[in-house]
Amino acid sequence: MGTRRRIRALLAFGGVAVVALGVGGCGGADVEGAPVEKKAFAFSGGALTIDADNSELEIVPADIKDVRVARQVDGWVFMGDGPDAVWRLEDGRLTLRVECDAVASDCDSVHRIQVPRGVAVTVEDDNGKVTADGFDTALKIRSDNGAVVVRNASGALDLTSGNGEVVVEGGTTSGQVVARSDNGAVRLSLSAVPRRVEAVSDNGEIDIALPKASYDVDGRSDNGEVRIDVPTRKGSAHVVTARSDNGEVVVRNAN
Known part of the structure; x- marks a missing residue:
């Protein structure tokens, strides 16, 4: 099961310290080779x-x-329970959990989700990468610890990662894009002229590639180069805000 590893756990039993060494046979989680389970959930609503x-x-x-x-x-x-997987859909909320409660553990999972067309989607993921592809409805995605990647979207985008990059690519034609990362790069590539783009990173570079047009651009970095390579015009209906506390800021024409 992947690369072998050694685990050291210090346990206290009645004041006596016990060191457990060399649980090397456990290896790592191999989610790609795990069995695939499938389930359909009845759903109605927008x-x-x-x-x-x-x-x-x-x-x-x-x-x-x-x-x-x-x-x-x-x-x-090691000395515990799991992985215990839970999935349920109630009142328009799909809950997905994988729990490991142990002194030491290595648990991993991937969920591939199909949503009816025309449904707006909000994602709240505490720990994991989120990829969304092909939506023409609004997407609001937050990952506390993982990258957020959106491709081929045309609805409004509101994307946040607490610790990971935020990427918009492919044939995305969204008119409104808001992308934020507390600790990671923000990379946006749009295939249609947007009305509004807002990109913010506390610690990471920002790179925005846009179709040819005139934009009202506010580009700033507290610690990094700022390069605006698109035509600019104050008062333009196409507004771009790009701000990084610590990283380069680039707004350029798409290739």
Whole structure:
């Protein structure tokens, strides 16, 4: 199961310290080789919230009426329980959990989610990368610890990562994009002239590639070079804000 590793756990029993060494046979979680489980959830409505923890998420729209999830879960625990996987959909909220409660553990999972077309999606992921591809409805995605990647979108985007890069690419034509990272780069590439783009990073570079047009640009960095390579015009209907506390800021024409 992947690279072997040694685990050292210091346990206290009645004041006596016990050191457990060399649980090397456990190895690492191998989620790619794990069995695939599938489930369909009855769904109605125009909005879905995905509430996940400790999982990578891959989300796409599809010509379906229900919400379909395929998951792979793998891992091990030392002196504890898990991995225990939970999935449920109630009141428009899809909850996905993988829990390992142990002295030492290595648990991993990936959930691939199909959403009915026309449904607006909100994602709240505490720990894991989130990828969304092909949405023409609004997307609001937050990952506390993981990258956020959006491709081929046309609806409004509101994207945040607490610790990871935020990337918009592919044939994305969204008219409004808000992207923030507390600790990571923000890289946006748009295929249609947007009305509004806001990119903010506390600690990372910002790179925005835009179709040819005149933009009202506010580009700033407290600690990094600022380069504005698109035509600019104050009062333009196409507004771009790009700010980094610590990193280069580039606003350029798309290739």
